[in-house]
Amino acid sequence: MKTGRDPFPYLLLVPAVLLVGLIAAWPIIETFRLSFTDASMRPTQEYVGMENYTKFFNRDFWPVITRTLVWTTLSVSLKLILGLLGAVLLNAAVPGRALFRVLIMPPWVVPIAVGCFMWAWLYNGQFGMISGLGQRIGLFSGPFEFLAYKQAAFIATVVTDVWIGTPLVALYLLAAMQTVPADLYEAAWTDGASRFYRFRRITLPLLMPSIATMALLSTIWTFNSFDIIWILTEGGPRGSTTTMIIDTYRTAISRFRYGEGAARAVMILICLSVLSAIYLAMLLRLTRKGRAR
Amino acid sequence: MINRYRWWEYLLIYAGMALFLVFMLAPFVEAFMVSLRPLNEVFRVPYRFIAEGMGFGNYVTIWTAQPMLLRWIMNSFGIAVAVTILSMFCSVPAAYAFARFEFRLRGSILAVFLVVSMVGAAVLIIPLYKLMLAAGLLNSYAAMIVPGAAFTVPVGIFLMRSYFMRIPAELEEAAYVDGASRLYTMRRVILPLAVPGMVVVAVTTFITAYAQQFLFALTFNSRNELNPLPVGLFQFFGHETVRWNEIMAASLVGVLPVLVLYVFLQRFIVAGLTAGAVKE
Numbered sequence: 001m002k003t004g005r006d007p008f009p010y011l012l013l014v015p016a017v018l019l020v021g022l023i024a025a026w027p028i029i030e031t032f033r034l035s036f037t038d039a040s041m042r043p044t045q046e047y048v049g050m051e052n053y054t055k056f057f058n059r060d061f062w063p064v065i066t067r068t069l070v071w072t073t074l075s076v077s078l079k080l081i082l083g084l085l086g087a088v089l090l091n092a093a094v095p096g097r098a099l100f101r102v103l104i105m106p107p108w109v110v111p112i113a114v115g116c117f118m119w120a121w122l123y124n125g126q127f128g129m130i131s132g133l134g135q136r137i138g139l140f141s142g143p144f145e146f147l148a149y150k151q152a153a154f155i156a157t158v159v160t161d162v163w164i165g166t167p168l169v170a171l172y173l174l175a176a177m178q179t180v181p182a183d184l185y186e187a188a189w190t191d192g193a194s195r196f197y198r199f200r201r202i203t204l205p206l207l208m209p210s211i212a213t214m215a216l217l218s219t220i221w222t223f224n225s226f227d228i229i230w231i232l233t234e235g236g237p238r239g240s241t242t243t244m245i246i247d248t249y250r251t252a253i254s255r256f257r258y259g260e261g262a263a264r265a266v267m268i269l270i271c272l273s274v275l276s277a278i279y280l281a282m283l284l285r286l287t288r289k290g291r292a293r
Numbered sequence: 294m295i296n297r298y299r300w301w302e303y304l305l306i307y308a309g310m311a312l313f314l315v316f317m318l319a320p321f322v323e324a325f326m327v328s329l330r331p332l333n334e335v336f337r338v339p340y341r342f343i344a345e346g347m348g349f350g351n352y353v354t355i356w357t358a359q360p361m362l363l364r365w366i367m368n369s370f371g372i373a374v375a376v377t378i379l380s381m382f383c384s385v386p387a388a389y390a391f392a393r394f395e396f397r398l399r400g401s402i403l404a405v406f407l408v409v410s411m412v413g414a415a416v417l418i419i420p421l422y423k424l425m426l427a428a429g430l431l432n433s434y435a436a437m438i439v440p441g442a443a444f445t446v447p448v449g450i451f452l453m454r455s456y457f458m459r460i461p462a463e464l465e466e467a468a469y470v471d472g473a474s475r476l477y478t479m480r481r482v483i484l485p486l487a488v489p490g491m492v493v494v495a496v497t498t499f500i501t502a503y504a505q506q507f508l509f510a511l512t513f514n515s516r517n518e519l520n521p522l523p524v525g526l527f528q529f530f531g532h533e534t535v536r537w538n539e540i541m542a543a544s545l546v547g548v549l550p551v552l553v554l555y556v557f558l559q560r561f562i563v564a565g566l567t568a569g570a571v572k573e
Contacts, residue, residue, distance in 0.1 A: 008475050009394035013402065016387035016446055019379070023443030024409040027420035034419060086313055092306045093296040100310050102559055104317050109500060109555045110548040111369075113507045113523030117544055118320035120530070121327060121537050129323050132340020143338075163316065171563060195302070224413025227507045231527065245415050252419045253512055261419050268416050276411045 028269065034262035041256045052263035060247075065267070068243040071158060072222045078162045079218055080211065083169025088199070090174045101171075108167040116231040119160045123147050123232070147233055150240035157229050157241050161222065169214055176210035177203060209286050216279040220272060244268050328352070328542035335538050351542040358539055364518055365525035366547050369506060372437050372521055376502035377495055379442035384449030385491065389479060391450065392457035393465070410447035414440060415508055425513050436513035437506060437521070445498050452497070456490030457483070493561045496554070500562065503551050522547040 035052055039045040090101055107115055125131045125145030134140040146156045180203060188198045226245045229235060235242035235250060242250070248268065252261025298306070326342060327335060328351055334344035355362055390396075391403060414421070421440060430436040460483060468478040484491075510524040517525070526540055526547075555562065 006394070006396065009390040009396045009399075012386035012390035012394075016383040016406075016450065017402065019383050019439070019443045020406060020409055020446050022424075023421070023440050024412065024417065025405055027417035027424070028409075028412065030420035030423075031417060082313075082316075085309065089306060089309050089313060092298075094298065094303065094306055096307075096310075100314070101563070102556060103314055105555065105559065106321060106552060107317055109504070109551055111504045111506065111523050111551075113527060114544045114548050115320065117526060117530075117540060118324045121541065122320060122323060124537075126338065127336055127340060127537075129319075129340060129342070135339065163320070167317070220411050221413075224415065226413065226415035227505070230511075231507075231530070245413070249415060249418060253422065258419050258423070265416050265419060269412065272411055272416070273408075276408065279411075280407070 031262050031265045031269065034258055035266045037259045037262075039258035039262070045259070048259065052260045053266075055260065056263055056267070061267070063239075064242060064244055064247050065271075067240075068223070068245075071154070071241075071243055072219060075158045075161045075165070075222050075225075076215060076218045078158070079165045079169050079222075080215055082162065082166045083173055083214070084211070086166065086170030087173035087177055090170060091177050104170060105167045107163050108165075112164060112227045113231055115164055116160060116228055119156075119163070120147070120232055123156050148237055150237060153233050153237055153241050157232050160232060161225060161228050164228065165218065165222065169218060172214055173207065173210060176207055180206050209282075212282060213279075213286075216275060216282065220275050220279070223268070223272060223275065244271070324541040324545060327538050328545055330538050332536060332538055335536075336534075351538050352546065355539050355542050355546070358536075359543065361517060361520075361525060362522075362543055362546075365520055365522040368434075368519060368525075369503060369521040369523075369547065370550070372434065372441065372506055373499050373502040375434070375438045376441040376445065377499045379438060380445045380449055380498050380502075381491065381495055383442070383446045384453055384494070385484075385487075386479075387446075388450045388453030389457050389483065392454045393462070406447040406450055410451075414444050418508070418512060422512060430513070432514050432516045432519065434519060437509045437519075440509050440513075441502055441506065445501055448501075449494050449498055452494050453487070453490060456487055456494075460486050489561075493564055496558050496562055500551060500555065 036047050036049060037045045038048045038051075086104060090097060090104075122129050123131075123146035125143040125148065128146075130146065131140060131144045134144060135142065144152070146152045184202050184206075185198055188202060193201070224245065225243075226249065229241050229243060229246050230249070233241045235246040244264065244267065248261050248264040251257050251264055326344075326347075329347040329349065330344045331346045331348075331350070334341075334346060337344065391399065425431050425436045425440075430439075464482055464486070465478050468482050469475075473481070506521040507523045507527075510519075510521050511527070514520060514524070517528075522543075526543060529535055529540055
């Protein structure tokens with residue numbers, strides 16, 4: 001509406017730019033700078049070139065990044081599959097769907113930490129529910145401590161992450177599903193198309209952009225996931241759930257190696273910027289397509 | 294007619310819903326059952342879903358067994374409220390600027406907010422820690438509130454912006470013609486109209502702030518009386534005997550207010566969460 005050298009819009013932006021700039025934008029730059037130093041608890045720091053990076057690459061870069069990618073991919077795929085299933089169920093015109101919509105959200109509403117406390121108890125080997133019921137039906141021969149074995153802990157953290165993330169995916173896909181024009185379904189129905197056929201040939205293709213958007217957003221969020229793993233396993237047992245974030249936190253905050261930690265954080269930032277670039281390119285393409293139509 | 298289901302379709306839908314709900318709610322049900330058990334029934338082999346001597350005793354004794362509990366819950370609430378206020382104070386004017394004005398750095402500033410919203414707080418924990426240390430804010434409420442708010446501002450801006458864009462611009466033009474200043478127009482014409490949107494964003498921000506107060510408190514705070522509930526309870530993990538029944542009772546008491554809030558406001562929350570999903 002107004003153009004030119006008007007100071008008013010800039011004044012409106014001052015609080016947001018100050019807060020976000022100081023707390024989120026500046027730290028991104030500072031992380032890059034710190035990654036080239038030997039910063040630690042000592043008051044002085046020196047530039048050490050690429051040393052932090054070479055150290056990371058020579059030691060545990062590949063296992064950690066592979067583990068992170070597997071963890072993220074597994075979790076995001078499960079969230080999308082369950083979320084799509086949930087959205088389909090939410091979209092079914094049957095009595096009780098309003099109640100169903102209310103009841104699937106609690107995992108997202110309660111604090112992540114509290115959700116993890118509940119799961120930690122479920123995973124308890126000696127007295128927990130899953131191990132107990134598993135023994136009763138003969139699945140396990142004795143107490144099974146889920147968080148004490150490498151693979152089991154890996155799966156257990158994924159399951160908890162899926163539990164927390166699925167409600168939001170389901171709601172988002174439901175909202176997208178409800179924008180599909182009803183006359184499309186009616187036309188197909190008049191032509192005798194079955195419900196499954198209508199889903200496969202109308203709903204799914206029209207939903208694809210939303211599914212792709214959600215897949216990328218979910219990947220970014222899951223990549224950033226810290227609380228769940230830290231509370232359940234702190235990255236253990238024997239490093240089997242140490243994702244890049246957990247690795248960074250442990251190096252920097254638990255061992256006070258800020259420089260080395262920053263180099264690890266930079267690798268995360270690079271991964272995130274690749275993901276964000278894909279996301280933005282997709283968003284631009286979608287809006288352009290929308291306008292062309 | 295199109296929505297008429299055959300009996301086996303009903304069966305399939307309800308069975309699917311039931312399975313889905315079992316996964317989503319089983320942890321809550323089991324947490325509630327544990328909170329009712331006396332300690333000797335918690336540590337009992339073999340596992341039994343319904344134990345002997347169940348009752349609400351733990352809900353009475355937790356307040357004396359853990360005198361800090363009320364303080365932690367109040368802290369959680371206080372921090373979440375403060376985060377919401379600070380976040381809204383930043384995001385509402387910024388969103389208005391992005392929705393209504395053309396200015397030179399518009400695109401680049403918006404891009405910075407978008408980039409920032411992709412980076413989780415845990416990635417930036419090192420400079421943040423040094424910042425809090427330098428500012429002398431370690432072990433204070435501010436160390437949990439200020440970063441907590443900063444990371445919710447970008448999403449708040451994007452949501453608020455779409456609300457402002459739905460308000461017809463003619464309203465402002467009419468106000469300008471009548472000689473109203475831009476600040477007056479914003480305060481007296483636009484903000485009152487944006488109240489429903491602001492409620493949605495505030496509620497979503499509050500729930501997010503309540504849900505995510507772990508990392509900053511864990512890293513920046515070591516004074517127990519300032520801890521929010523999640524970190525307060527986290528201290529009891531890894532002890533030799535975890536008193537699960539009390540932890541679950543305390544957890545459920547702590548989440549009950551947000552659950553009630555959610556049930557009452559869920560229409561608004563769902564609208565806010567899915568605002569970005571509808572693309573034309």
